[in-house]
Every structure is written in structure tokens, then in C-alpha cells.
Amino acid sequence: MIQNISIICRREFAGYFATPLAYVFIVIFLVLAGVLTFFVGDFFERGQADLQVFFTFHPWLYLMLIPAVSMRLWAEERKSGTIELFLTLPIRLSEAVLGKFLAAWLFVGIALALTFPLWLTVLFLGDPDNGVIAASYIGSWLMAGAILAIGAAVSAATKNQIIAFIVTAALVFVLIAAGTPTVIGLFEGWAAEGVIHAVAGASLFGHFTAITRGVLDLRDLLYFLSLIVAFLGANAVLVDLMKAD
Amino acid sequence: MLDIRNLHKNFGPLVAVDDVSFTVKQGEVLGFLGPNGAGKSTTMKMATGFLAPTAGTAIICGHDILTQPLAAKRQFGYLPEGAPAYPDMVVADFLHFIAHIRGYRGVEARERTNHIVDLVHLGEVYDQRIETLSKGFRRRVGVAQALIHDPPVVILDEPTDGLDPNQKHEMRHIIAAMRPKKAIVISTHLLEEVEAVCTRAVIIAKGRLLADSTPVQLAARSRYHNAVRLRIASGSLTKIRADLDRIDDVDLVEAVTDSEDPGTLLVVAREGRPIADEIADMARARRWRLTSMTVERGRLDDVFRAITAPEDAARAPWDFSKLSH
Numbered sequence: 001m002i003q004n005i006s007i008i009c010r011r012e013f014a015g016y017f018a019t020p021l022a023y024v025f026i027v028i029f030l031v032l033a034g035v036l037t038f039f040v041g042d043f044f045e046r047g048q049a050d051l052q053v054f055f056t057f058h059p060w061l062y063l064m065l066i067p068a069v070s071m072r073l074w075a076e077e078r079k080s081g082t083i084e085l086f087l088t089l090p091i092r093l094s095e096a097v098l099g100k101f102l103a104a105w106l107f108v109g110i111a112l113a114l115t116f117p118l119w120l121t122v123l124f125l126g127d128p129d130n131g132v133i134a135a136s137y138i139g140s141w142l143m144a145g146a147i148l149a150i151g152a153a154v155s156a157a158t159k160n161q162i163i164a165f166i167v168t169a170a171l172v173f174v175l176i177a178a179g180t181p182t183v184i185g186l187f188e189g190w191a192a193e194g195v196i197h198a199v200a201g202a203s204l205f206g207h208f209t210a211i212t213r214g215v216l217d218l219r220d221l222l223y224f225l226s227l228i229v230a231f232l233g234a235n236a237v238l239v240d241l242m243k244a245d
Numbered sequence: 246m247l248d249i250r251n252l253h254k255n256f257g258p259l260v261a262v263d264d265v266s267f268t269v270k271q272g273e274v275l276g277f278l279g280p281n282g283a284g285k286s287t288t289m290k291m292a293t294g295f296l297a298p299t300a301g302t303a304i305i306c307g308h309d310i311l312t313q314p315l316a317a318k319r320q321f322g323y324l325p326e327g328a329p330a331y332p333d334m335v336v337a338d339f340l341h342f343i344a345h346i347r348g349y350r351g352v353e354a355r356e357r358t359n360h361i362v363d364l365v366h367l368g369e370v371y372d373q374r375i376e377t378l379s380k381g382f383r384r385r386v387g388v389a390q391a392l393i394h395d396p397p398v399v400i401l402d403e404p405t406d407g408l409d410p411n412q413k414h415e416m417r418h419i420i421a422a423m424r425p426k427k428a429i430v431i432s433t434h435l436l437e438e439v440e441a442v443c444t445r446a447v448i449i450a451k452g453r454l455l456a457d458s459t460p461v462q463l464a465a466r467s468r469y470h471n472a473v474r475l476r477i478a479s480g481s482l483t484k485i486r487a488d489l490d491r492i493d494d495v496d497l498v499e500a501v502t503d504s505e506d507p508g509t510l511l512v513v514a515r516e517g518r519p520i521a522d523e524i525a526d527m528a529r530a531r532r533w534r535l536t537s538m539t540v541e542r543g544r545l546d547d548v549f550r551a552i553t554a555p556e557d558a559a560r561a562p563w564d565f566s567k568l569s570h
Contacts, residue, residue: 007345011334018333018374081329085390088293088325089346090318244296 004091008099009106016069016107029065029111036061037118049126054118055136055212059176059205062147067168069108070151071161073100074239079159083243097236101145101152101228108144112137132214139211142224143204147172149231156238172204179203246271246428247321247398251301252291254284254452261287263452264301269428269445271397274420276443276460277432280553284452285432286326289402292430293323305398319347321398328387332376336367336386339375340393347394361389365419380407388416392423399429405438417442436545440464450553460545467543467551470517473524474501474541477508478534485533486510492527494518517543 016022033054037043041053077083086096122128151168158164177183179200187196200206207220247269254262262284269275279285290296292303294310294317303310308317330339340361344354362368365385370378375386388404404420405413420429420442433439439446439460446463448456456463464470477485486498494515501509514520521540528535 004346007342011331011338011342014338015331015333080332081325081327082331084290084295084325085323085329085387088295088318088323089343090315090348091346092315244290 001092001095004095005099005102008091008096009103012100012103013106016103022107025065025069025107026111026114029061030114032061032065033057033115033118049122049128051118051122051128051133051136052212054115055140056209058140059143059208062144063169063172063176066108066144066147067151067165067172069104070148070168071155071164073104073152074156074235075158075161075164078156078243078245079161083239087239087243093236093240097152097232097239101149101232101235104148104152105141105145108148109141112141112144129214132212135214135216136212138216139208139220139224142211142221142228143208146204146224146227146231149228149235150175153231153235153238156235157242175202175204177203177205179205179207179209246306247292247400247430248304249288249292249301250304252288252298252303253300254287254291254296255299261452262291262298265449265452265454266301267447267454267457269398269430271428272425273445274424274429274431274443276439276446277430277449278434278436278439278446278549279432279449281434283450283553285449286402287452288449289323289326289400289430289432293321293325293400294318295325319394320396321400322391322394322396324387324391324401324404326402328384330375330383330386330390333374335372335374336362336378337371339386340389343390343393349394357393361393364392365389366415381409381412384408384412384416388419397427399423399427401429401431403433404431405433405435413438436549440545448549448552455552456548461542463548464543464545465517467545467547468496468513468517469511469541469547470543471514471519471521472541472543473512473514473521474537474539475510475512475524475528476536476538477510478536479508480534482508482510488527488531489524492520492523494520494523511541 016025036057037054041057043053046053074083077086087093119128119133122133147168150171151164154168154171155161155164158167180203184196184200187199201223207223210217210220249265249267252262252265253260265284265288267275277285277288287296291298291301292305292310294303294314297311303317305317306320308320310317334342337358340358341354344357347357349357362371365388367382367385367389370382375383378386384404384407388401391399391401401420405416408416417438420431423429424444431438431443443460446456446458446460447454448463475485482500486500489495489498489510489512496513496515499511499513501511512520512524521538525538527533528538
């Protein structure tokens with residue numbers, strides 16, 4: 001089980017670096033993260049030695065970039081017919097799903113880790129709370145995983161990578177936007193307290209901001225993990241249903 | 246070793262495969278024949294566990310593909326239609342990946358890869374990306390991944406499609422060489438291939454299995470089975486034709502119009518009965534001057550057409566003279 005997952009994961013992971021995709025993604029990710037932090041977020045003007053502004057933009061950054069990673073996971077295999085080769089090898093479907101997901105998650109993890117110079121900057125400029133920064137990194141990576149799982153499931157439902165990208169981005173937009181003050185504001189005043197809580201509770205945004213405040217609450221971790229599990233399950237079902245179409 | 250049991254597949258109202266059963270034993274090469282869209286690939290997809298059958302199953306070396314998919318999948322090597330492979334991967338990495346999935350590690354994985362690379366002659370493209378390869382090499386990469394674990398059952402969907410005549414010859418050589426130890430199924434619509442490598446032929450059309458026999462027996466169903474082709478050096482053709490018509494077992498005598506030599510006759514036997522002896526006797530007795538006399542085994546393509554498209558086969562071939570205005 002573990003061995004097959006690791007073999008599949010390694011192949012997929014190497015696949016990112018076989019084309020310029022990996023490098024383009026990492027460069028764009030780092031440049032955008034930098035631009036948002038320094039220019040839009042006024043990193044220096046805030047005069048605080050933390051990475052709050054950097055992480056604030058992560059949901060929006062991922063909204064654009066993660067679907068670009070997840071769109072090819074299954075759509076490409078279906079389009080090129082390699083899925084028939086892949087799924088007639090002696091592997092379980094769960095191993096295939098997990099191997100692919102882990103490769104993508106690791107890849108995004110590397111892109112995220114490469115933002116470490118920002119941490120070095122705040123470390124050099126002041127005395128940041130490293131616990132908050134570590135928690136934020138973990139939260140960001142978990143959020144990336146949840147978005148990847150959604151994207152993987154969508155990718156299994158289509159042969160067209162562009163469609164996979166757009167549908168994933170749309171779903172993720174809804175999940176992020178649900179927790180923003182703007183959307184919460186729309187519900188306030190007329191909807192029941194429970195509804196507002198439910199909407200905010202379903203949102204990636206709310207759970208992620210909770211973590212970036214420095215509290216690794218079990219509920220937030222469970223939220224992301226259950227999103228990952230649920231969508232990988234959906235991924236497996238969709239692959240099984242759609243693989244031969 | 247491969248036992249296909251009553252496979253059915255419906256796509257909505259369309260019946261793609263309708264009760265197909267056959268078995269393949271060790272030492273057999275089964276040619277799976279049929280026109281495009283007959284259900285060949287669908288049957289293979291079900292036999293390899295890629296597509297769930299509507300009914301029926303496949304047993305591979307005793308393992309049911311539906312209830313023991315992993316055990317069954319370890320027993321076969323499969324070349325899917327179109328020989329798909331990851332285009333971004335280097336041949337070496339791709340074959341290593343397959344070897345690892347097949348359970349080989351370290352030195353053993355390398356040995357397996359090297360062995361298969363030698364067997365199907367991939368040495369010169371070993372370090373190339375698959376997308377840069379010619380169609381022939383890609384097909385060979387597909388065959389290599391199917392054979393890397395030396396499986397007892399080999400299922401190849403159109404292994405020679407897109408290969409040039411030399412490559413086809415080589416591929417058939419590979420198939421023939423591994424035949425004694427394996428049960429092999431190849432799908433094809435090339436009849437020459439069946440005659441060249443198959444010990445058995447199964448014909449399907451519109452999802453139905455219509456024939457299961459040896460290529461020789463199939464050819465014997467042709468109306469040209471035991472027909473005699475005579476090339477006449479000199480003498481009156483009409484007289485000879487009249488004489489031939491008098492032999493009991495001769496059905497009809499055709500002048501072969503497509504031959505460059507106008508003096509060629511094709512004597513078709515009634516119900517494929519042997520007529521060569523009698524014709525030889527007659528030729529000697531009447532002192533015909535022949536340049537050659539050959540007995541036809543029968544034409545597989547006639548049989549194929551008669552079985553898969555009876556209404557077409559009865560119709561006359563295209564009359565191209567009408568096009569020349």
C-alpha cells in the first residue's frame with residue numbers, strides 16, 4: 001500500500017519538473033506572494049515584525065494558482081489515454097488517488113517553503129512570534145491541501161484541463177468568499193445566528209484566519225483534513241465512474 | 246490461462262459486447278479480429294479490469310478480474326489501444342516506474358528494464374522523452390511495459406498498428422518467440438497478421454462472437470479454398486475454359502483480370518473440394534502449355550467479409566470504370 005503510493009507519488013512529482021510548469025508555478029507564486037505582501041499589504045509601513053499580511057493573501061493566491069496544479073491530475077490521464085495503462089496496473093484506486101494527491105501537495109509545499117526569505121526578513125528586522133508563523137505555515141499548507149483535493153476531484157470529472165481549472169476556481173471562490181466580512185455582512189441582520197455560523201464555518205477563509213492568529217485549534221485542523229478526505233473520496237468515485245468515457 | 250466468460254457490455258441502449266466467451270491456453274496466440282467498432286477494445290478493457298462489464302467476467306490464471314482484481318492484474322501485461330504512455334517521461338524512467346509498480350526493486354528492477362529494452366530494441370531511445378519518439382518506438386515502449394514482468398498472459402490491442410513493414414515483422418517475431426510460455430491475445434484488423442502469428446482466430450462483429458477457429462480452418466471457408474490458379478503460356482483460352490468447366494467439382498472458371506498476364510485463369514472449386522489432381526491430369530492429357538499452376542488455400546479477407554458484413558460481401562466490388570468520365 002505505502003510502497004505503491006510512494007512509487008506513484010514519486011512519478012507524479014518528477015512529472016512536475018519534467019516540464020517548465022513547476023518552475024513557472026514556483027516563480028509566479030513567489031513573485032505574487034512578494035508583490036501582495038510588500039505593495040498591496042504595505043509590509044514595511046506596518047512596522048510590525050510578523051507575517052500577518054503575507055498570510056492574509058494566501059487564500060486569494062491559492063484561488064488562482066492551486067487549480068493550475070490540480071487541473072492536470074486526472075484530466076490529462078483521461079485525455080491522453082494513459083489512465084487505461086495506469087489503472088490496469090496492479091494497484092488499488094485508493095493508492096492512485098493518494099499518490100497523485102500527495103505529489104501535488106508536496107509540490108505546493110515546496111513552493112510555500114521557498115517563501116522562507118520573508119521569515120528571515122522579519123527575523124532580521126525584529127522579534128517575531130515564531131509559533132504564530134509556524135502555525136500559519138501549517139494552516140496555509142493544509143488549506144492548499146483542501147483546495148488541491150477539490151481540484152483533484154474536479155479534474156477526475158473532465159478531460160478538459162481548462163474546464164477543470166475554471167470549475168475548481170469557482171468552487172474555491174465560493175468556499176473562500178463565504179467567510180469574508182463582506183459575505184457575512186450580507187447575512188447579518190436578517191438571517192438566524194445559526195445560518196451565519198454555518199456559512200462562516202464552511203469557509204476556508206474563516207478557518208485559515210483562525211489559524212494565522214496563532215491558534216492551532218483542533219476544529220480548524222479537522223475542518224481542513226475532513227475536506228481533504230471527503231474530496232479525495234469523491235475523487236476516487238469520480239475516477240471509477242468516468243475513467244472509460 | 247485466460248478465460249473470458251459471457252462478457253456483456255451495454256452503453257445505455259447500445260449493446261457494445263454481446264455474450265463473448267473464449268479461452269486462451271498457454272502456447273496459443275489468439276487473433277482477436279473484427280471491423281473497427283466491433284467491440285474488440287471494449288472486450289479487452291473488460292478483460293483487464295478497466296471497464297466494468299454489464300455481465301460476465303474474465304478469469305486470469307484462476308483469478309477473477311472482478312473479485313480479485315489485484316491478483317488478476319499481476320498475471321497479465323496489457324498494451325491498451327493506441328499504446329498510451331506518459332509523454333513527458335524518459336523511456337528509462339517510464340520503464341523503471343512500471344518495474345517498480347510490478348514489485349521489482351533496485352538491481353532487479355534495473356535488470357528487468359535492461360532485459361526488456363534489449364528484447365524490443367529500445368536501446369537507442371532509452372534516454373529520450375516518449376513524446377519525441379516515432380510511432381514505431383512508442384508502440385514498442387507500450388509493448389515493453391506490458392512484458393516487463395514476464396507475465397503468463399499477454400493482451401495486446403493492435404500491437405503493430407502504425408508500424409512499418411520491418412517493424413511489423415520484428416513485432417511478430419517477438420510475439421512468436423514468447424508464445425510457448427504464454428497465453429497471448431492480440432487484436433487486429435490486419436488479416437495478414439493473423440496468418441503470420443496466430444494459432445487461433447476469433448472474429449467478432451457488432452459485439453457478437455461469430456467465429457472461433459484456426460486461421461487455416463477459417464481460410465478453408467473461403468470460396469477460393471482449393472481453387473487452382475493457372476497461367477497459360479499459349480493455346481486457346483476458351484477451349485481450356487470449356488474443358489475445365491466439364492470437371493465435376495469445378496464451380497466456375499474466372500479469367501483473372503487484375504493480373505498483368507492476360508492468360509491467367511482461376512478455377513474455383515465447388516464447396517472447396519480438391520480439384521488440383523484432376524486439373525493436372527487434364528493438363529497433361531491435353532498438352533496444355535502452362536507456366537505455373539498453384540493451389541489457393543483460401544483468402545482470409547473473403548471469409549472475414551463474409552462473416553462480418555455478409556450483405557457487403559455479396560455485392561460486387563466497386564466498379565471504378567464508371568468514375569472515369
